[in-house]
Amino acid sequence: MTGLKQVVEEIVEKHLPDETHFIVEVALSEKAGKTQLNILVDADQGVTIQACAKLSRAVSEELEAKEIMPDAYVLEVSSPGVDYPLSSRRQFQKNIDRELKVTLTDGTEVKGRLLEVTETGVKLLVKKKKEKGKKASEEELSYAFEEMKKSIVQVSFK
Template sequence: MTELRQAIEELVEKHLPDESHFVVEVKMEEKAGKTTLLILIDADQGVTIRACSKVSRAVSEELEAKEMIGDAYVIEVSSPGVDFPLSSRRQYQKNIGRELKLTLDSGPDVTGKLVEIDSENVTLLVKKKEKGKKATEEEVLFPFAEIKKSIVQVSFK
């Protein structure tokens, strides 16, 4: 199954509209007796419905021509929702300046503004509140290896 998933991911990459688009996840699931192929794509400036439909058609045609999936299946191509965890450095890069909530391997969750990323770490601007003092902001580094999950926080301000 992982070989098939990898082959499909390569197909998706081949049919992305341009180099600003990238694959976030390719997953096959059984839902109510049907195979669902879920393809999540993202782009540096956001994903359009047109890009999703183009990828869906092109990948479907090639899957059918090569008979890569034997049974009937449903294909879903979309961008990851706001509640979908960040999974690549490229997604972190795209979200610099936005509020993130990090779930760490140890310790409490941390929320702060994403300031920068490098090959090893994520830097957040975190508000520190000390008793009887005004809140201050401090840049804190979090190694990727210690991050279980990162979710972009939606602001309605």
């Protein structure tokens, strides 16, 4: 399935609406005897339902025309939900100034506002717990991408 995944990624890449859209993940799995093809796309300014539908039709047409999928399959094109972990530098970039919950590889969790994305990692503004009789303070902490196991944008309802 690895070769098939790569072929599908190339097809998806070719049919993305413009350079602001990018692939987050292409996943192939088996479900009830059918191949399930899940494509997650994102965009610098967000993805519309129309963009997903158009991409789905274009990818499906090419898969059918080239007879790439040997058997029946289910194709699903969507954008990652708010609880989907950030996985690319570009996704981090589009979420600057938002609150993140980062799980580090050692299991530690850190919450902070995303200030900056560099080539190698991120910088967060993290609130330090206040000590008795002192005001809470904030400090800028940097984390390398390899240190981060999972990063999820925190939705605020304020």
